[in-house]
Amino acid sequence: MSKIDIIIVGAGYAGITAARELIRAGKTVKVLEARDRVGGRVHTQQFDDFYLDMGGTWVGPSQDRIYALLKEFGIETFKTYDEGKSTMLMDGKLKTYKGLIPPLPIPVLLSLDMAIKKISKLSKNVDLSEPWNTPNAKYWDSMTLQTWMDKQMAFSKAKSMFTIASEAIWATHPNEVSMLHAMFYTKSGRDFDTLMNVKNGAQEERILGGAQSLANKIIATFPPETIQYNAPVKAITQDGDGVEVIGKDFSYKAKKVVVALPPTLAGRIDYQPLMPANRDQLLQRIPMGSVWKCYAIYDKPFWRENGLNGLSASDNGFVSVTFDNSPKDGSLGIMMGFVLANQAKDFSLLSPEDRKEAVLEQFTKFYGEKASKPIFYIDKSWAEEEFTRGCYAGVMPTGAWTSLGKHLREPVGNIHWAGTETSDVWNGYIEGAIRSGERVAKEILGK
């Protein structure tokens, strides 16, 4: 048997990027993946005539590492459709509008605009690599994003709009997010406008062939049998010589291990010796967001004919935002709706039929009667997935960054940590996962 240098737990973008860098440096790597596929929270599901990105989907400006890899592997991107008017459903009233400024009373718009500018400005002071060293870190970490919003905005409609944006960004209610984390995350993804927007924003482009296609191409360069599928890791033991990584019917020894899992799952592995108290306590404090991704497929993107771009926002109903996720050539109409944060939790209690009905009812409100009769409907919640248990990512509640943040990336003996939650840039995104994989490889290689 060949001796393994490094075991990697999890074949999401963090894990396979780490594996790629370590293999390129001449190391023998074994990747243990609980599922029967790579990609983790990025999953492109194939159907007869189309594919759907059931998890991570978009790429955008300043996501330099994923764009470099896409280029290297010859994978194209294309613009997210955003021509025409956006749709807004507030207080039961449907309105459409051109551009970025929704049809709200001027004082509401000014209040909202000030809040967006303010959070972006505040975020500039964040120390991305050590958020707990940000000026007044404890002050910001003592309040929720909701508390800050309540101070910042007087108009309930402004707060509603900001809530919709926040839930679309974090997949969690602003009352669960530390303001310091919100500032960190805002800077990590450049600014609040970038996080929110399609054009010049985090939702600007999609990946031709689906977001998992890059992962598939990366692993095709690995030596045979690098990845073992259906191999959930249950325990990791270590001593001075190295590590042993154990699952139900396997056990591998290596010099080092990289755990590239969502924090809450990294915290459920049985470590011997025990994880230090502070590391364990930190992992008790990084809950995952909750989101359902709901797709309705139509024979064509009919909303475009009505001058609509497929972007909607609503302060009521399960679906609070929608995107046009049709194929590049528009040969089908694919409408995607997010059910986010607390709505996602209530949505989980519905039957599949009731979920479908609720989504199509909302789509019909946005786009008219045609939306009620799709060719196909599918939805997915990452909180129901055994090997993710929430999406998009782990979100820091109040107090966590300043009391325990330094234990997020610090290796514990021969155990190293990756995953998008450990990234200082584009934390929570595919880009962050890739950066975390590259960072952990450097850490191990001593670069």
Place this chain on the structure above:
Amino acid sequence: MSKIDIIIVGAGYAGITAARELIRAGKTVKVLEARDRVGGRVHTQQFDDFYLDMGGTWVGPSQDRIYALLKEFGIETFKTYDEGKSTMLMDGKLKTYKGLIPPLPIPVLLSLDMAIKKISKLSKNVDLSEPWNTPNAKYWDSMTLQTWMDKQMAFSKAKSMFTIASEAIWATHPNEVSMLHAMFYTKSGRDFDTLMNVKNGAQEERILGGAQSLANKIIATFPPETIQYNAPVKAITQDGDGVEVIGKDFSYKAKKVVVALPPTLAGRIDYQPLMPANRDQLLQRIPMGSVWKCYAIYDKPFWRENGLNGLSASDNGFVSVTFDNSPKDGSLGIMMGFVLANQAKDFSLLSPEDRKEAVLEQFTKFYGEKASKPIFYIDKSWAEEEFTRGCYAGVMPTGAWTSLGKHLREPVGNIHWAGTETSDVWNGYIEGAIRSGERVAKEILGK
């Protein structure tokens, strides 16, 4: 082999109380305990000449269930020593004072007193059995206790005192506690004064023989081999017929199982079928507090000779509060110091020698030179314990009660939940654990 009706996971006070009630109702019960003893977070450690309560210690008025059990099993209680003056170290200045009112400027005292009265008053509106149905629940759940304190008190010294009290109550910084949870917990334990105080408070009495002695007596009434020690549970599977509870080298089937563990540990068990998303997401959101309990033993309680009661509070140093935990007859002097919340996390990074030095230095500041030379020193952190991972209890961050609270106690098929965190009365205390055990037994017996 005898058929088991109910398996109980965890032999803390919740688990053994549930077991007792079920056995009394004629059920066949198996208790699986990870440690080699009962008591869970309550552990009375025996030494040659004395014993120490390394975990839960005190009982007080309105803790009716534990008092009833103590009486039934013939176990005495005795008053926590509180005769003489208390000690306060603030801004580097040491002061002693008689009674409950610390020597602070009148405006500070008024501000502090108003805050304490206010939180007790606010807490009266909490719906203990369904905190999410409390009036304005979402409002209170959107802010941290720290945010409320910042609004409520203008004086930093008042806030410091309130912080010390809060940390002593929750073992976590006020910036980690949802204000709704703080209100819930305050009402759950009667009021804020009760939670804080020795006389008429949660620290009023101690249990002769140690707090674990009741647990030992309860299990002595169980049929032989009811409890299996050194049996950490790894997985629970269930189908229509019942449950199977699995550890490294055992597996038991039963009709039902009660999981009586801290929430964060209940969340690490491998459930098949998978825990529903909302239950899993909730358990991602109930981190444990952090506390070190530090004991110095002297040949006599010398501070008493100086008219001091052994109660101290400090806004600086690792130890923020102390108690006189000497034996009932005062034959030894036992001083206990709590290192709480974020101080506990930093304390975990010190060597055993440095921890001892830091504690004795603080004790010496409080009680003079004699405190620097104990006969014996010992400390314990429950966050370092594999089968607890934090103390006193799980604490709700913002947003958790209102979004997911209803999943805290709701059985999942044949799996039922106990533990002090599931109790509506005296949540977080031994009394709450006992009440949760009695509640879950009734739930199972259909009463």
